Amino acid sequence: MTVWRTSPNLALDEWVNRRRAEGASIVHLGFGESRLPVFAPLVEHLMAGAGANAYGPVAGTLAAREAVAGYFTRRRLPTHADQVVLAPGSKPILSAIQHVVPGDCLLPVPCWNSYAPQVRLAGGTPIGVPIPSECGGVPAPAALREAIRSARARGLDPRILVLTLPDNPTGTLAPPVLVRELCTIAEEADLLIVSDEIYRDVVHDPATELLSPAEVAPHRTVVTAGLSKSLALGGWRIGVGRFPDDARGAEIRAGVVGVASEVWSNLAAPMQEVARYAYTDPPEIRERLAASARLHGAVARAVHTIVVGAGARCRPPTGAFYVYPDFEPAREALAMVGVTDARSLQRRLLDEFAVAVLAGDALGDDPRALRCKISTSMLYGDTPEQQEQALACADPVRLAHVAELLARIEDTFTRLCVARRPAAVR
Numbered sequence: 089m090t091v092w093r094t095s096p097n098l099a100l101d102e103w104v105n106r107r108r109a110e111g112a113s114i115v116h117l118g119f120g121e122s123r124l125p126v127f128a129p130l131v132e133h134l135m136a137g138a139g140a141n142a143y144g145p146v147a148g149t150l151a152a153r154e155a156v157a158g159y160f161t162r163r164r165l166p167t168h169a170d171q172v173v174l175a176p177g178s179k180p181i182l183s184a185i186q187h188v189v190p191g192d193c194l195l196p197v198p199c200w201n202s203y204a205p206q207v208r209l210a211g212g213t214p215i216g217v218p219i220p221s222e223c224g225g226v227p228a229p230a231a232l233r234e235a236i237r238s239a240r241a242r243g244l245d246p247r248i249l250v251l252t253l254p255d256n257p258t259g260t261l262a263p264p265v266l267v268r269e270l271c272t273i274a275e276e277a278d279l280l281i282v283s284d285e286i287y288r289d290v291v292h293d294p295a296t297e298l299l300s301p302a303e304v305a306p307h308r309t310v311v312t313a314g315l316s317k318s319l320a321l322g323g324w325r326i327g328v329g330r331f332p333d334d335a336r337g338a339e340i341r342a343g344v345v346g347v348a349s350e351v352w353s354n355l356a357a358p359m360q361e362v363a364r365y366a367y368t369d370p371p372e373i374r375e376r377l378a379a380s381a382r383l384h385g386a387v388a389r390a391v392h393t394i395v396v397g398a399g400a401r402c403r404p405p406t407g408a409f410y411v412y413p414d415f416e417p418a419r420e421a422l423a424m425v426g427v428t429d430a431r432s433l434q435r436r437l438l439d440e441f442a443v444a445v446l447a448g449d450a451l452g453d454d455p456r457a458l459r460c461k462i463s464t465s466m467l468y469g470d471t472p473e474q475q476e477q478a479l480a481c482a483d484p485v486r487l488a489h490v491a492e493l494l495a496r497i498e499d500t501f502t503r504l505c506v507a508r509r510p511a512a513v514r
């Protein structure tokens with residue numbers, strides 16, 4: 089029997105929650121969940137949909153698919169309902185694509201921890217390609233060309249390229265020029281692009297342009313997205329897929345619907361009503377999305393300032409709710425307390441400071457590197473009132489309950505990296 093372990097981020101989250109239930113005070117920076125209350129109108133629509141207890145169409149109701157098509161169309165991606173699939177989260181859609189499209193899969197390194205296991209589950213081989221120094225979520229173009237060449241030389245058959253825009257774990261958004269270059273390579277190498285845009289509504293500065301590969305290479309790009317991150321609905325499991333508007337797109341979509349029909353049947357019927365409402369982009373949803381993105385940005389930038397202040401290298405965050413520091417500059421100081429790689433960094437932060445982060449190697453990164461993922465989206469308060477207050481506040485990092493957590497994080501990284509250095513180099 090093949091044993092599949094629980095995904096490291098979900099396992100860490102469950103462990104932290106168990107420890108907290110036992111009374112431990114842990115700063116949880118180890119899980120990418122937007123810890124904000126459910127927006128009240130979404131609850132009303134869930135209740136309105138509660139009477140829907142038929143299974144319904146596998147791809148989603150026509151009303152929900154039309155709403156999703158409208159959402160993409162308003163974002164420069166003309167879409168009709170027949171190109172859309174709804175599912176319980178974007179995760180199953182991402183997984184189904186791996187089963188439907190044969191061949192091996194190119195992934196940025198580091199990347200979200202479920203892509204590689206999903207490729208393996210489908211019988212493919214994940215091929216990691218390093219990201220550029222300025223941003224993550226995409227492979228560096230020269231490295232991608234080389235990875236394709238050497239994979240083919242080894243007998244592999246790279247057919248899918250996954251991009252994450254904006255990115256988990258680096259919290260950055262690849263600029264349009266880079267997206268165009270990668271689309272050109274995908275064209276040359278005949279790759280299907282899977283553009284994971286689950287964070288597309290979590291770009292911190294509304295002036296920042298998100299160019300989807302589906303705008304550049306519409307016939308070879310599948311987009312996945314959902315409401316888990318932007319509207320803090322992870323547990324409601326609403327995900328969507330948008331497939332190319334041509335025969336191959338229809339074929340891939342039909343394959344995904346086929347997998348869905350055998351594995352999850354459909355998105356829960358009441359959730360289809362929630363999706364229908366949210367994806368029509370009413371003004372109150374747009375405001376909620378904008379306020380959430382502002383808050384995620386403010387807190388991610390504050391944590392970025394802290395880790396850089398402690399001596400780490402770190403790309404400035406521009407989207408999603410993560411920072412991905414590299415503590416290489418502090419290697420000597422860290423070695424003095426036995427921190428020599430990603431795992432011992434994670435362990436030390438947990439054991440000495442009760443701060444949970446995810447080790448970089450869980451994201452496909454070099455295990456020897458002193459890198460970890462810090463999720464910044466669970467620092468908005470313990471109660472819905474505190475979280476709403478953070479959302480409404482012009483300067484949330486100054487709110488007492490947010491500032492207190494940030495101070496604890498600053499103290500942690502300062503004590504970990506700086507305080508032990510010889511006084512002469514502090």
Ligand SMILES: Cc1ncc(COP(=O)(O)O)c(C=O)c1O
Binds near residue numbers: 255325
């Ligand atoms: C990059 C990325 N893609 C996909 C997902 C899956 O999200 P969901 O299945 O909730 O839509 C996540 C969740 O952590 C993610 O970070």
